[in-house]
Amino acid sequence: MNQQNQSNGTPDKKLRILSGIQPSGTPTLGNYIGAMRNWKLLSNDYDCLYMIADLHSITVRQEPAKLRQQSTQLLALLLAIGLDPEQNILFFQSHVSQHTQLSWVLNCFTYMGEMSRMTQFKDKSAKHSDNINCGLFTYPVLMASDILLYQANLVPVGADQTQHLEICRDIANRFNGIYGNVFTIPEGYFPKFGAKVMSLQDPVRKMSKSDPDDCFISMLDNPDNVRRKIKRAVTDSDAAIAYDPENKPGVSNLLTIQSSLTGEAMDALVDSYAGKGYGVLKSNLTDVIIETLSPIQDKFNQYMNDKSYLETVWRSGAEHASRLAERTLSKVMKKVGFVSK
Ligand code: ATP
Ligand code: LTN
Secondary structure, eight states: OOOBOTTTOOBOOOOEEEEEEOOSSSOBHHHIIIIIHHHHHHTTTSEEEEEEOHHHHTTSOOOHHHHHHHHHHHHHHHHHTTOOTTTSEEEEGGGOTHHHHHHHHHHTTSOHHHHHTOHHHHHHHHHTTTOOOHHHHHHHHHHHHHHHHTTOSEEEOOGGGHHHHHHHHHHHHHHHHHHSSOSOOOEEEOOSSOSSOBOSSSTTSBOOTTSOGGGOOBTTOOHHHHHHHHHHOOOOSSOOOOOOTTTOHHHHHHHHHHHHHHOOOHHHHHHHTTTOOHHHHHHHHHHHHHHHHHHHHHHHHHHHTOHHHHHHHHHHHHHHHHHHHHHHHHHHHHHHTOOOO
16 A cells, blocks of 8 residues: 655555466456456555566476467556556566476575475476476476565465465565565455355366366456356355355356355355355356456457557567566675675
8 A cells, every 4th residue: 555654644655566377278257357357446545566477387298389379468458457557567478488487496595395395386386297297396496586576565366376475475575584684574465355266167177278178267267158157157056156265166166156256245245145046147157257258359369460559568668677677686696695796
């Protein structure tokens, strides 16, 4: 929040936010509700950097042409949800070389034991057992570098990233403990509702853009696809509409999506379905999703038709981000004892 200076009423410097999203597919409703929507909400009150984490995405094998396309689309989507590139720094992670440089240094301040406890590593190495690469293992160190390079105060992410944020704080504290106050210790920012949107087909697992298509709603799904996927979403055998994530994960997930998109309190939403069946819930939810996504998709199409504008945005983002990143990196290089250029 923009902090007021108590003594003279003038605004202090805004706190800084950094967050990222991988171009590993088309963003889902989970990405939107858990992360991207908050980016927009926070963008007026904070000094924000939002990054397309393309370096992170190659921890899982990507097809080059598709990766390029998904990365460009992701930038257009960030603009389409209303992020103003004059007010926020929007950039591709691979355009700012300081991320990988800091990541190497921080790798040397991180323990194998810490990395092997990360649930995302365990999940992804089980999912991609043919490609358990070192990048997948040290993924959280690169993420810590992303955050610490910019001295971010706040990191808005979904609940699945809690462990990665904790390790980032541990690494920063360890480094500061040895070299003095080099890094700001960041805090996570999690939405109250919808921090974890679950898969439509397997509602005990998170909705993920790299899962099979019928598990998620993509932000670019057309109305027919939305209708079909919600119709097929897993519910349960007893027909009562109640919010009970443990015993009724499917229905609770649908309620969570509706409540997060409309802003309606969960109790009131559940009450409004008293005596009604899953069909009504699914039909209402379909309408809400289509109403949310249609205007975003219209803007997305406009931006995708203006490649030269997108290029201007990413070039300027890289330039601004590099300047900020270099300040921290050169401090780190000096502290660890490298000879200055
Ligand atoms: P992948 O499937 O490639 O692992 P992902 O869909 O998990 O990707 P990321 O790009 O890693 O998404 O995450 C971008 C942001 O979206 C993060 O802040 C993450 O916490 C959030 N997020 C991802 N999935 C969900 C979800 N199902 N519910 C809420 N937030 C989510
Ligand atoms: N790992 C993140 C994406 C990400 C990120 C970051 C988020 C990469 N670098 C820095 C916040 C801050 C994820 O959401 N899966």
